[in-house]
Amino acid sequence: MTGTTSAVPSRSDAVRNRRLLLDAAAAMFAEHGVEVSIGEIAQRAGVGKGTVFRHFSSKDELLAAIMLGMLGELLDTGTALLTADDPGTALREFMAAGVELFVRDRAFCEVIGRPSLQHAEVRDAIDRLRDVAEGLTARARHQGVVRPDVTGTDVVLLLAGIQHTAAPLLVTEPQAWRRYLQLALDGITTQTGRSLPYPPPSRLPLAPADTDQAR
């Protein structure tokens, strides 16, 4: 389901090394963020630095391959939940899965939060994720458990926000994000006589070009 970025090689040692590399990179990115060096990843995988660039044309390509995998999983989870019985708990479970993904993977947070360094495919995946979230939110809205003016884009944005709220506590209290997820859920739940002060964003901007203008 997740189209790999580069073609998968034919020789046995190559496919084995590719697996080792993907696993090592996923672990290192998750633990240390996008700043880990290619050398460290290669070392962890037990291969030479050159081998990394044989399998992935650049560091960005490697990063994108892993991010796409994770986004694909979340997308599948969300799609499955679209046909769940209770729309309210379905939305809740989707958000829990999303926040947990952010919490577990530091690079994931950094990539999603800074669209400037995003691959086109990653942006597409996020767009599809937004669609799924839109569906889940619409169902919950129809059931009346969610405010009428809350959108799927809101939900996706909140995932990153909740993770970031609990981030400083992550080491000492790894489960604290559940507290802030509930807080957010209570915020988007139907409340009498309350409205949000700013119109819902129509869509995620394609590539905000970061805040950096050309130097």
Add this chain to the structure above:
Amino acid sequence: MTGTTSAVPSRSDAVRNRRLLLDAAAAMFAEHGVEVSIGEIAQRAGVGKGTVFRHFSSKDELLAAIMLGMLGELLDTGTALLTADDPGTALREFMAAGVELFVRDRAFCEVIGRPSLQHAEVRDAIDRLRDVAEGLTARARHQGVVRPDVTGTDVVLLLAGIQHTAAPLLVTEPQAWRRYLQLALDGITTQTGRSLPYPPPSRLPLAPADTDQAR
């Protein structure tokens, strides 16, 4: 009120250059984050690179000086609001000021969010901020407009979270954070029969040492 990190120099050209440097660094850090190079800051200030290190012993020192200034302002705002008439709107205004600070300054987000690279003085300032937030929250709680199990630490954490929620929209919709601030406020507001699933964090960890373990 804000104790500068290094002693302020005596000669007139030195004090002028120090001002230029602080202004340039503040602008650059706000716009591009902590990653801006000393060279770029010096260029913007119209001085040589060496001059930067004459005034601040390291890049971290310069960064800390600016962060302390901003934290001081927010601290003053919060302290003033402690004696405001309506505790509910006081808390709201404090949070609005806090989020706006995050939104305006990229380096501020990065420093607050990654305690590993924090100066001791910065951590102290954040602690004092937490105390002020505790006071504001307690007042609002006594008035009954805020959940009994929401703490000042929650409020401080939410500031960063709200900014991060709206971050991807910042370029296209700079005011979107107000939407998510309201959402968070609705979340922490008194609601019948709802409770948070995770106990309130007692305090911010002092220095979570990042997620990086020694290499």
Add this chain to the structure above:
DNA sequence: ACCAAAGCGGACCGCACGGTCATGTTGGGG
């Protein structure tokens, strides 16, 4: 068993960064 092609590895390149230093310049007290 052989061999071409595919894969591997690590020395190597160019670059940008934070920080230092020797040299030249300037301000302001006497």
Add this chain to the structure above:
DNA sequence: CCCCAACATGACCGTGCGGTCCGCTTTGGT
């Protein structure tokens, strides 16, 4: 006006990064 201490400067250094390249090894078809 003079002089020296305080200051400014940019060439320079060490380091670590992403990415390249070429000689060697392994694989798998014949």
